[in-house]
């Protein structure tokens with residue numbers, strides 16, 4: 001089976017390559033800039049049609065949450081128009097598209113873990129473009145699976161775990177927000193879920209699903225676990241000071257509740273991610289083996 005993944009150096013695209021390497025029945029091709037640009041529809045169609053994949057995984061996106069507040073048009077072009085073109089090209093080939101979306105489609109004001117059918121009410125430009133992207137993908141290709149995820153980290157690219165390790169190497173104490181709750185998700189686990197769906201079970205199970213790491217925490221709890229895991233491997237560790245969202249200003253408002261309920265995915269596909277703590281320990285171990293301080297290894301979000 002030939003799987004086409006959009007994005008070259010992204011956390012998820014890189015994780016898909018790594019997980020697929022252990023699956024002999026899969027040929028995975030990545031398309032990315034400059035030949036494939038989500039803000040250039042003709043490059044999208046050309047790249048996807050030329051590869052003739054059996055399924056398309058739409059992993060690339062405009063992910064700079066704060067910058068999107070000032071770059072509304074660019075974010076819209078990539079996350080809505082570009083995402084729709086990817087889905088449309090897959091539809092032309094009569095193959096499914098697995099499109100990745102986000103907890104930011106919700107307001108974050110609910111008190112429960114969000115279900116797929118809950119009202120989406122984004123509070124940021126990024127969340128708005130990702131929601132419109134979901135709608136555009138669904139109307140461009142009836143064979144679609146939209147997987148919403150959250151708090152993605154991995155051994156690749158820029159992410160919270162890498163940032164915490166870098167800061168711990170520089171400071172004794174770090175202030176981390178303790179009133180935003182969510183489900184940390186290893187991109188490697190998400191990649192495993194996507195490849196499971198792509199290879200066996202996509203057919204006739206189209207629709208929206210939530211897929212995250214198992215269990216929930218807040219950013220401060222996440223940071224403490226990163227430091228426990230790091231210390232256990234002789235890496236840097238720091239004291240975590242809890243702060244409130246109001247004390248940590250960001251251009252785009254962060255959801256207080258990012259928790260996504262993944263029961264539908266488990267009922268449908270018989271798969272649930274490992275506990276977030278276990279996957280975090282593995283990613284910390286791997287980051288300590290490379291130069292985690294080097295942000296240029298990241299994708300810059």
Ligand SMILES: NC(=O)c1ccc[n+]([C@@H]2O[C@H](COP(=O)([O-])OP(=O)(O)OC[C@H]3O[C@@H](n4cnc5c(N)ncnc54)[C@H](OP(=O)(O)O)[C@@H]3O)[C@@H](O)[C@H]2O)c1
Pocket residue numbers: 006007008009010011012013032033036037038039058059060061062063078100101102103130149150151152153157158299301
């Ligand atoms: N990161 C999170 O915490 C998080 C949370 C929820 C949902 N998600 C969603 O999960 C998916 C994967 O995220 P990620 O963490 O892997 O993102 P990432 O590490 O920021 O990677 C983004 C990817 O998109 C590509 N890209 C951006 N603009 C492009 C353009 N104009 N044309 C072609 N490619 C472009 C980048 O290309 P280059 O390779 O050229 O840099 C990169 O490969 C995205 O849909 C994101 O919205 C992420």
